[in-house]
Amino acid sequence: MSVGSWIREGQIWGSIFRHGVPRDRRTRAMAVLSNVFLHLHPVAVRKSGIRLSFTWCMGGLTFFLFLVEIVTGVLLMFYYRPTVEYAYFDIQGLRAHVTLGLLRELHRWGAHAMIITIWLHMLRVFLTGSYKPPREFNWSVGVILLVLTLLLSFTGYLLPWDQLAMWAITVGSNMARATPFLGNEGPGAAFIQIGGVPLVHAGDDARFGLLAGTFVGPNALLRFYVLHCVFIPIVVTVLLAVHFWRVRKDGGISGPL
Amino acid sequence: MEGIKEFINAICRPAPFLVLAIVALGLFLALYRKLTKPAAAAVLGGGFTLFFLLSCLDPNFQKIVAKADNVPIVMMMFAIGYFLWLSFRQAALNDAAIEAGQPLREAGSDDKVLVWPDLVYSEFISLILFTAFLTVWAIVLRAPLEQPADPNVAPNPAKAPWYFLGLQEMLVYFDPWLAGVLLPGLIIVGLVAIPYIDTNPRGNGYYTFKERRFAITMFLAGFVILWVVLIIFGTFLRGPNWNFFGPYEYWDMHKPMALLNTEFHDLFWTGLLGRALPTEGRGPIPAYLIREAPGIALLGAYFILGPLILRVLFFRKLAAKMGLIRYSVMVMLLLVMLLMPIKMVLRWTINLHYIVGITEWSLNV
Numbered sequence: 296m297s298v299g300s301w302i303r304e305g306q307i308w309g310s311i312f313r314h315g316v317p318r319d320r321r322t323r324a325m326a327v328l329s330n331v332f333l334h335l336h337p338v339a340v341r342k343s344g345i346r347l348s349f350t351w352c353m354g355g356l357t358f359f360l361f362l363v364e365i366v367t368g369v370l371l372m373f374y375y376r377p378t379v380e381y382a383y384f385d386i387q388g389l390r391a392h393v394t395l396g397l398l399r400e401l402h403r404w405g406a407h408a409m410i411i412t413i414w415l416h417m418l419r420v421f422l423t424g425s426y427k428p429p430r431e432f433n434w435s436v437g438v439i440l441l442v443l444t445l446l447l448s449f450t451g452y453l454l455p456w457d458q459l460a461m462w463a464i465t466v467g468s469n470m471a472r473a474t475p476f477l478g479n480e481g482p483g484a485a486f487i488q489i490g491g492v493p494l495v496h497a498g499d500d501a502r503f504g505l506l507a508g509t510f511v512g513p514n515a516l517l518r519f520y521v522l523h524c525v526f527i528p529i530v531v532t533v534l535l536a537v538h539f540w541r542v543r544k545d546g547g548i549s550g551p552l
Numbered sequence: 553m554e555g556i557k558e559f560i561n562a563i564c565r566p567a568p569f570l571v572l573a574i575v576a577l578g579l580f581l582a583l584y585r586k587l588t589k590p591a592a593a594a595v596l597g598g599g600f601t602l603f604f605l606l607s608c609l610d611p612n613f614q615k616i617v618a619k620a621d622n623v624p625i626v627m628m629m630f631a632i633g634y635f636l637w638l639s640f641r642q643a644a645l646n647d648a649a650i651e652a653g654q655p656l657r658e659a660g661s662d663d664k665v666l667v668w669p670d671l672v673y674s675e676f677i678s679l680i681l682f683t684a685f686l687t688v689w690a691i692v693l694r695a696p697l698e699q700p701a702d703p704n705v706a707p708n709p710a711k712a713p714w715y716f717l718g719l720q721e722m723l724v725y726f727d728p729w730l731a732g733v734l735l736p737g738l739i740i741v742g743l744v745a746i747p748y749i750d751t752n753p754r755g756n757g758y759y760t761f762k763e764r765r766f767a768i769t770m771f772l773a774g775f776v777i778l779w780v781v782l783i784i785f786g787t788f789l790r791g792p793n794w795n796f797f798g799p800y801e802y803w804d805m806h807k808p809m810a811l812l813n814t815e816f817h818d819l820f821w822t823g824l825l826g827r828a829l830p831t832e833g834r835g836p837i838p839a840y841l842i843r844e845a846p847g848i849a850l851l852g853a854y855f856i857l858g859p860l861i862l863r864v865l866f867f868r869k870l871a872a873k874m875g876l877i878r879y880s881v882m883v884m885l886l887l888v889m890l891l892m893p894i895k896m897v898l899r900w901t902i903n904l905h906y907i908v909g910i911t912e913w914s915l916n917v
Contacts, residue, residue, distance in 0.1 A: 323668045336671060339664040345671050348638060349658065349759075352678045359679050363686070383700045390697060400690035407624035408686065410715050414628075414775075415635055421746075421771050422639045424755040424764065431747035438743045445715055452713050459621075461701035462710040466720065470732025473914075481729050482915035510703060549757035550658050 335539050337547055344548035349423070353416035357444075358535070360409035364447075367402040368524065374398075375454070377520035379513045382456035406448050413444050425549035433541040436534055443531050450523035453516060464519070465511050471502035478502060557610065561798025564789055567900040570893065573781045574773075580640070581769060584761055585648070588641040597633065610800045616788050620696040625714055625787050632780060642759035650762065658758040708792045708805065717786030718779050724794065725895045727906075727916045735888075739774075742885045746771075749882045751874055766870070770886065778892055813905035820846040840912050847908035851917060854891075859883040 302308055303316070314325035324338045343349060374393070375385045389399050417437065420426060426434035453464045476483040477500060484495040497509050507514035542548070563572060580587055587593065604626075607613045617626055646656050665671075712720045722731035746767075754763040761768055789796055791803035821829050821843070830842040841848075862883055863871050871879040898904040908917045 317668050320666065323666050326668045327666075327672075333668070333672065336667040339666050340671055342663040342665050343658040343660060345665070345674065347674065348642065351635060351638070352675070355675055355678060356682055359682065363683075379701075386697060390694070397687070397690045400693070400695045401686060403695040404624070404689050404693070405686060407621075407714075411624065411628045411631060415631060418632075418635065418775065419639070422643070422768065423757060423759055425757060426747040427750070427753070427756040428747070434747050435744045438740060441743075442740055448715065449713055455697055456701045457698040458701055458705070458707055459696060459698045461703070462707050463713050466710050466712045467716060470719075470728050473728035474733045475729055478729070478733075480914055481733070482910075482913050485913065511701075512703075551656050551756070551758045 335543075337543055341548055341550045344550050350548070351415060351419050353412050353419055357409055357412045357416055360405050360412060361531070361535070363405045364402060364409065365528065367398050367405065370398055371402060372524060377454065377517050379456065379516060382454065382516060386455045386457075402451075406451060409444060410448055413441055417441060423549060430541075430545045430549065433538060433545055436538050436541065440531065440534050440538060443527055443534070447523060447527050447531070450519040450527065453511070453519045454523065456516060461511050464515070468502055468505050468511065468515075471505050472497075472500065474501040557798075557800040561801055564798050565796060566785070566896070569785065569789070570777070570781070570896065573777055574893075577772060577776055580636075581761070581765075581772070584640045585644040588637055588644050590641075593637050593641070597637070600633070601630075607799065612802050613799050616799075616803075620693055621714065622787055623693060625783065628780070629784060632776070636776075639759055640761065643761040646758055646760050647762040650760070656758050709790060709794055711786070711790075714783060714787055717790075718782035721782045721786045721790070722892065725892070725899050727914075729914070730917065735892075738885065738888055742774075742889075745881060745885065749874065749878045749885075751878065770889075774889055778889065812903055813899075814903050815905050815909050816847045816850070816907045817843050817909065819902075819904075838912075840910055844908050844910055847906070847917075851908055855884070855887060858887050862886075 312326075313329050315322045317323040317326040327333045327336055327338050371389075374389055376382065386399065389396055420434065420437070449464075449467060453460045472478045473481045475481045476487060477495065478484060479493075479495055479497050479500040479502075481495075481500075484500070485493065487494045497503065503509060505515075505518075506512075507518045563569065587596065608617065616622060642657060646658075649656055711717065719731055719736060722735060725731070726735070750767050752764060752767065754760070755767075788799060791797040792805045792807070793809060795807050795809055797803055797807070817829060821827050831839050833839045834842065859880065863879070867879070867883070874882065895904070895907075906916045908915070910916065
């Protein structure tokens with residue numbers, strides 16, 4: 296008996312994989328059905344649906360990049376402190392002192408790539424008409440995931456705390472000041488007042504809520520850090536579960552009826 | 553050589569750039585069957601790549617394109633070009649098959665294959681290839697890190713992250729409450745609404761253009777022209793003071809900018825009627841509402857008469873099929889989308905600043 300088959304026939308292996316080597320139809324189906332990660336897939340799929348020229352694998356790559364971002368992001372959290380005193384120098388240290396320090400590069404370029412792949416995924420889904428019934432709702436979930444991906448990237452942009460970061464976020468968050476009724480420079484905000492005292496001002500408007508201050512400072516850094524590392528990823532994870540679940544429940548990958 | 557560069561700089565100015573992009577997309581959609589043939593596509597793609605590589609010899613061009621954070625945008629340009637070709641090539645083949653009564657490329661939906669190994673393996677291979685690609689990218693290109701953040705020193709130009717540059721470009725033509733809040737909100741709402749207003753049952757699950765001309769044209773006008781082209785514009789052609797710079801032009805901090813904007817109320821009261829702006833209110837109506845009345849009427853006509861006129865001229869059948877609510881939502885989204893290029897053109901031609909400018913309420917359109 297070879298070592299390989301001794302391992303595969305033992306109790307430990309058998310307790311983890313409750314099927315034989317996937318060589319025939321039954322064990323191959325079992326391989327997908329009995330694995331929590333693989334069972335995101337159905338057992339069998341439409342042949343035309345998995346052709347690379349049909350799907351471009353863009354949804355899959357987007358999800359893969361999300362995982363890359365989580366892995367590299369968690370590792371980066373070991374080295375990075377979200378305070379004005381340390382943030383920039385922690386990033387600089389990553390660059391200067393860590394051997395084979397590719398973490399930040401992988402994280403940043405992965406984020407850029409994820410935005411491109413998610414746009415291409417949307418383009419593919421649109422051009423194949425895959426948002427049409429019965430998949431309308433899943434398209435909507437996808438749009439929200441797209442927006443959240445942009446927000447993930449936007450909140451992460453501030454964290455290196457360099458000039459590029461601070462001023463890009465300043466430009467971006469200045470928009471919130473002009474939110475109708477909720478921003479202090481937005482249309483209608485001047486009407487929200489009691490006895491001549493304005494209720495919407497620089498100290499409590501939409502921009503203040505985003506930055507936890509009237510400028511991009513320490514509070515904004517902490518707020519963006521928590522949004523970037525905890526809040527948005529949790530929401531994305533939940534919506535991803537819905538998105539994948541609905542792909543299967545709405546009839547799997549799309550194809551001509 | 554300098555003459556060619558001057559010419560390209562000139563046609564990359566906002567107005568011709570946008571017009572050329574629209575013409576290019578229009579030609580592509582009109583001639584998609586011919587242009588997506590492998591030979592034609594190779595000439596187009598190769599020609600653009602060659603043009604791009606030659607341009608890299610220019611120091612000013614190279615400086616912008618090779619900036620670490622701009623490299624993904626260059627990749628995106630080529631990726632979108634390639635995938636537009638890939639999808640329209642398949643659409644052309646499918647459309648020809650439909651006309652000839654032959655089965656689609658995606659036909660045979662009963663042919664099923666097992667996920668293990670057919671899908672799992674190709675997913676695994678894509679994943680490994682992409683990991684290799686990303687690792688090489690990370691080794692070759694360092695992530696940018698500039699000087700420490702300093703609230704007292706603003707860089708010039710201060711740019712938003714690249715994926716929001718389309719919106720930052722819109723800031724030139726619209727106030728922040730429109731460019732930064734309302735338009736992005738409407739883009740999200742519009743995207744979510746697509747499956748509910750597109751009632752065309754054909755083209756579900758396969759590449760086609762012929763069966764969905766209107767939907768695909770509108771989507772590409774929004775995605776390619778108003779999103780991607782504006783990002784390219786904001787990244788490569790907007791320099792200090794948000795001034796325009798040609799691709800081979802040096803980013804001069806002191807480039808003079810002519811800024812003489814006209815308000816619509818000036819055009820109407822002074823230009824057309826030859827009178828001073830109204831400064832006195834009438835009864836409960838404040839003066840600024842009288843002053844802005846022509847602009848409000850114009851916008852009102854655009855959004856109220858627009859749907860009716862479009863219905864009579866183009867959408868008679870479509871509107872009947874869609875029903876009142878779907879048609880209204882679709883046509884409103886369409887009119888908002890059209891308002892962007894309209895306002896851009898008005899700015900470039902007659903320097904129009906605001907159509908309605910109620911600065912008293914910060915309500916400027």
